[in-house]
Amino acid sequence: MHTCSHVLVVDDQITHLQALCDVLTQHGFSVSGCATGEAALAHLREGGVDVLLTDLVMPQIDGLALLEAAIRLDPLIACVIMTGAGTVDSAVRAMKGGASDYIVKPFKAAALLPILHRAAEARQLRQQNQALEAALRERVAQLASLNVSLEAARQEAERANHAKTVFLSSMSHELRTPLNSILGFAQILASSKFRKFDNDHQRFAANIVQAGRHLLALVNEVLDLAKIESGKIALQLDRVELAPLLQQACEVVAPLAQARKVTLAVPAVTIPALCADPVRLRQILVNLLSNAVKYNRAGGTVQMRCSAIDGYASIAVSDTGLGLSADQQAALFKPFDRAGREHSDIEGTGLGLVITQRLVEAMRGRITVESELGTGSTFCVELPLAALAPPPAASLAGG
Ligand SMILES: Nc1ncnc2c1ncn2[C@@H]1O[C@H](COP(=O)(O)OP(=O)(O)OP(=O)(O)O)[C@@H](O)[C@H]1O
Ligand SMILES: [Mg+2]
Structure with missing residues (x-):
């Protein structure tokens, strides 16, 4: 199931290394092998390693140092340590240092394979987790910037609404005064007491009064709404x-x-x-x-x-x-x-x-x-x- 994972095998015993590489290749892993810690480090630097399977005791760079360097290079890498029965203590230290698992030598392929599958699976899960975290971070950043634009738009809308309210209430005041005067004079003209007008004139004047009243009602309602919206109206509860x-x-x-x-x-x-x-x-x-x-x-x-x-x-x-x-x-x-x-x-x-x-x-x-x-x-x-x-x-x- 994790056969596409790439395993880097590190062992200074060449025959052991060769045997391991062969077995793992047979089981569908993509495999490379290194006989020294130095060579393995160079390989790790190039990237592409999913699982590091390393011997613990090696001259110069040993398994623990290699593990540390590998994790520094790729924090998501999965590491499995191979250790002799006498060095199980070191294996425990390796686990504390970030190794996924260990296996005690000598071992059979049947014992190693499930450990490697688990390690490869752990690596995949870590990678998926990292991708999800990155996506989440990106989404959070998008939301934050969206919130900033929303807030700016809200403030702009509020400013525009306020400007509209101020405009309406001042216009309503300006309109009401002349309108009242038009209505007053039109009422005089429409009145039967105004004898200089005949019936037609009075009818026309009555039309002016009716239209004027409608306009005044409109202006009054606009003014009322503007006052309510700007919070300028006092309620006497x-x-x-x-x-x-x-x-x-x-x-x-x-x-x-x-x-x-x-x-x-x-x-x-x-x-x-x-x-x-x-x-x-x-x-x-x-x-x-x-x-x-x-x-x-x-x-x-x-x-x-x-x-x-x-x-x-x-x-x-x-x-x-x-x-x-x-x-x-x-x-x-x-x-x-x-x-x-x-x-x-x-x-x-x-x-x-x-x-x-x-x-x-x-x-x-x-x-x-x-x-x-x-x-x-x-x-x-x-x-x-x-x-x-x-x-x-x-x-x-x-x-
Ligand atoms: N009881 C009702 N039955 C059917 N339609 C109604 C009723 N009340 C309101 N409406 C509809 O809702 C609209 C809005 O009513 P609203 O009272 O706000 O305004 P209006 O009556 O048109 O004008 P005004 O500002 O003079 O009250 C009306 O134009 C009318 O079409
Ligand atoms: Mg109404």
Whole structure:
């Protein structure tokens, strides 16, 4: 099995050397023989020896010195020492010096062969081990350099994200002021009290007001998201009752629901107080309810359900509307992604759910969605109850 291994036989008794070389060659080893330690050393320097089989007692360079030199030249080499019965002590020393095995002279080929096979196998295992270690070292070095590039890329992305946030929040400020002024004057022009305009003019002005409101909502949401992402928004976490907030949210959404002939089914709230920022919680409720109305069908229903379990309040908003495919659900919670409704006549900016998710998570809650295309969707927000929540934290960490 290790017949391809190369064995260097060293013995100063020429007849013994010759006999050994012959036997080993017969058994398929590749063999070379040397009669002196010096000649063997020269051979070892050339390389290519897998197993060194050496006599112990030789003039000048003896077996022990040869063993030492061989291991210095090739730390993986396997060495077998041949020793007379009287020099077994030296054989033990040779083993301590790194020899793989020894055999006591005189010996038969049948005794030597298994020892040589073992030695050759040990050599092969050491070589494989070394190759594996080298591969492992290389892999570790690759991973380390990959980590460095990843970290650099992460820092770059963070810098770019920060620059985007700064840009957005300053732009939003710059846009809001003139936009409010445009809206204000357009409202005056659209008003029936402004008598210099006829009906057509008023209709045009009303269009300006409507488009302006949409733009202002977009700017406000962008500003809100930028603030949340840069950690500049302070959350006022407090003990809040859900019922009044829910009522306020329903009042905001009621006109839209009426216009779309959607019924709002809101139960009496029986769950304990929550730990939340009341203004932001109302914003969350308005976002979910307005979506459930906007993406409903005419004559559809929006059903709210509230429950408390394991220290958390669960607020679920179900609709009987368009529903969302698995692909659309995967795209939810991404800024400006309107799940393929970009060109529909349902107005929206694609930021409501992103902001909602960030706010819910900042309040140590989570938002989930279950939906079936054509049947409807349920968005569920879970927030900690006040009783179990730790003392309110003051601000929202950057997203
Ligand atoms: N209840 C729902 N049923 C079906 N689709 C929904 C529902 N809620 C959200 N979606 C889909 O997810 C998209 C993202 O919702 P999101 O509330 O973030 O944005 P929006 O409603 O388009 O705009 P806005 O920023 O004004 O809320 C929507 O455009 C809509 O396609
Ligand atoms: Mg929305």
